[in-house]
Amino acid sequence: MKHEHELYDVTIIGGGPAGMYAAFYCGMRDMKTKIIEVGTELGGQVLLYPEKTVWDVGGVPPVMARELVNQMKNQATVFEPDLFLGEQVVDIQRDENQYFLLTTDSGKVHYSKTVILAMGRGVIQPTKLDFEGIDQYEVSNLYYTVQELDVFRGKKVLISGGGDSAVDWANELVNVAEEVMVVHRRDHFGGLERNVKRLKESSAILKTPYELHQLHGDSTAIQEVTIKHRETDHLETHRVDAVIVNHGMRGEYGPLAKWGIDTRDGRVAVNEKRETSVPGIFGAGNVVAHEGHVPLIAAAITDSVLAVNAAKRYLEPEATEIAMVSSHNERFASLSK
Ligand SMILES: Cc1cc2nc3c(=O)[nH]c(=O)nc-3n(C[C@H](O)[C@H](O)[C@H](O)COP(=O)(O)OP(=O)(O)OC[C@H]3O[C@@H](n4cnc5c(N)ncnc54)[C@H](O)[C@@H]3O)c2cc1C
Known part of the structure; x- marks a missing residue:
C-alpha cells in the first residue's frame, strides 16, 4: 500500500504533460517515483481543452486533447509511479538528512531525496466576468472552458x-454552431498566425474593437448580450444561446516564494540542466524560466528529460548523463515479454 511517509528518489509536483513525462522518464532511469497533483486526475492544462485537436506534438498525429491526455497517462504509468491526487503541495523543507519534506494542504508530509517542480502556472482559474449576478449562469449557458463541442451544436x-483560446474555439465551433460571433476589445487577434488567418476566412462574425457591456437573462439563462464599441460607444444587442468567455487564466503558485528557490518573472529560474537554485530541486514545463522556454507540450517533455537526468546524477553522480534509449533500455525488457 502506498504511504506518504515512504522515502522516494524523486517526487514530482504537478501531473500535467511535464509531470507525466517526468514520471515515465524516471522509470527509464529506475528511480522510485511519486507524483503529487492537486487535481483529481492527471492531465494538467490539457484537461481544459479536451475537444481541441492538438497538431504540434512531435511524432503524434493530430489528436483530440482528451485522447492525448489518455496516451500521456498510459505512458506516465508504465513504471507504476505512486500517484497522490487531490493534494496541493504548500511547503517544502529539508530535514537533517537533507531529505525533502513536502507538506500538502491536507497536512500530509511526503519524503523525497529529490523534487521535480512541474506545476505549470500553478493552480489555475479562468478570469471571470465581473457583472453582478453573473455566476448563476455558469450552470446554464456561460462557459469559461469548452469541455464538449456538441453542447454548442x-x-x-x-x-x-x-x-x-478564443481563436482556437471559434475555429472549432464554426463547424458545429449555427453562428459564432467573436467579440474582442482590440482589432488585432493573438494566437498563431495560421489560426488567426483561418478565423478571418471563416464564417465567424468578428466584432472589434468591441467589449461586453451587459448580459440580459432570466433566472435560468443568458438570452441577449449588449456589446459596446470601444471608441464610439456604439451599442448593439444580440440574441445568444451560449456565451464563452476567454479572458485568460490566472495561475496561483501559493507560497512558492517562501520555498527559497530563485525565481525569474514569477517563475522558477533553472539552468540548462533544469537545476533550480536549490540543490536537489529541478524544474520542467511551464513553471520554469530559462532562455529557451516555450509554453508547449513538446518543450515540457524535453524539460522533463533534462530534469530527470539531472536528478539521477544528483543521486548517483557516476550515473550516465542520459538514460539508455528505449530500444536498448533493459527496463523495457520485462514489459515487452
Ligand atoms: C486552450 C489551450 C490550448 C493549448 N493548445 C496547445 C497545443 O495545441 N499544443 C501545445 O503544445 N500546447 C498547447 N497548450 C499549452 C499546453 O497545454 C501547456 O504548455 C502544457 O500543459 C504545460 O504543461 P505543464 O505540465 O508544464 O503544466 P500544466 O499542464 O499546467 O500542469 C501543471 C499541473 O500542476 C498542478 N499543480 C500546480 N501547483 C501544484 C501544487 N502546488 N501541488 C500539486 N499540484 C500542483 C496543476 O493542477 C496542473 O495539473 C494550450 C494551452 C491552452 C490553455
Missing part, C-alpha cells in the same frame, strides 16, 4: 476574447 455562440 446548432446554437448562436458568442465568444468574448481575442487570444489563443
Whole structure:
C-alpha cells in the first residue's frame, strides 16, 4: 500500500504533460517515483481543452486533447509511479538528512531525496466576468472552458476574447454552431498566425474593437448580450444561446516564494540542466524560466528529460548523463515479454 511517509528518489509536483513525462522518464532511469497533483486526475492544462485537436506534438498525429491526455497517462504509468491526487503541495523543507519534506494542504508530509517542480502556472482559474449576478449562469449557458463541442451544436455562440483560446474555439465551433460571433476589445487577434488567418476566412462574425457591456437573462439563462464599441460607444444587442468567455487564466503558485528557490518573472529560474537554485530541486514545463522556454507540450517533455537526468546524477553522480534509449533500455525488457 502506498504511504506518504515512504522515502522516494524523486517526487514530482504537478501531473500535467511535464509531470507525466517526468514520471515515465524516471522509470527509464529506475528511480522510485511519486507524483503529487492537486487535481483529481492527471492531465494538467490539457484537461481544459479536451475537444481541441492538438497538431504540434512531435511524432503524434493530430489528436483530440482528451485522447492525448489518455496516451500521456498510459505512458506516465508504465513504471507504476505512486500517484497522490487531490493534494496541493504548500511547503517544502529539508530535514537533517537533507531529505525533502513536502507538506500538502491536507497536512500530509511526503519524503523525497529529490523534487521535480512541474506545476505549470500553478493552480489555475479562468478570469471571470465581473457583472453582478453573473455566476448563476455558469450552470446554464456561460462557459469559461469548452469541455464538449456538441453542447454548442446548432446554437448562436458568442465568444468574448481575442487570444489563443478564443481563436482556437471559434475555429472549432464554426463547424458545429449555427453562428459564432467573436467579440474582442482590440482589432488585432493573438494566437498563431495560421489560426488567426483561418478565423478571418471563416464564417465567424468578428466584432472589434468591441467589449461586453451587459448580459440580459432570466433566472435560468443568458438570452441577449449588449456589446459596446470601444471608441464610439456604439451599442448593439444580440440574441445568444451560449456565451464563452476567454479572458485568460490566472495561475496561483501559493507560497512558492517562501520555498527559497530563485525565481525569474514569477517563475522558477533553472539552468540548462533544469537545476533550480536549490540543490536537489529541478524544474520542467511551464513553471520554469530559462532562455529557451516555450509554453508547449513538446518543450515540457524535453524539460522533463533534462530534469530527470539531472536528478539521477544528483543521486548517483557516476550515473550516465542520459538514460539508455528505449530500444536498448533493459527496463523495457520485462514489459515487452
Ligand atoms: C486552450 C489551450 C490550448 C493549448 N493548445 C496547445 C497545443 O495545441 N499544443 C501545445 O503544445 N500546447 C498547447 N497548450 C499549452 C499546453 O497545454 C501547456 O504548455 C502544457 O500543459 C504545460 O504543461 P505543464 O505540465 O508544464 O503544466 P500544466 O499542464 O499546467 O500542469 C501543471 C499541473 O500542476 C498542478 N499543480 C500546480 N501547483 C501544484 C501544487 N502546488 N501541488 C500539486 N499540484 C500542483 C496543476 O493542477 C496542473 O495539473 C494550450 C494551452 C491552452 C490553455
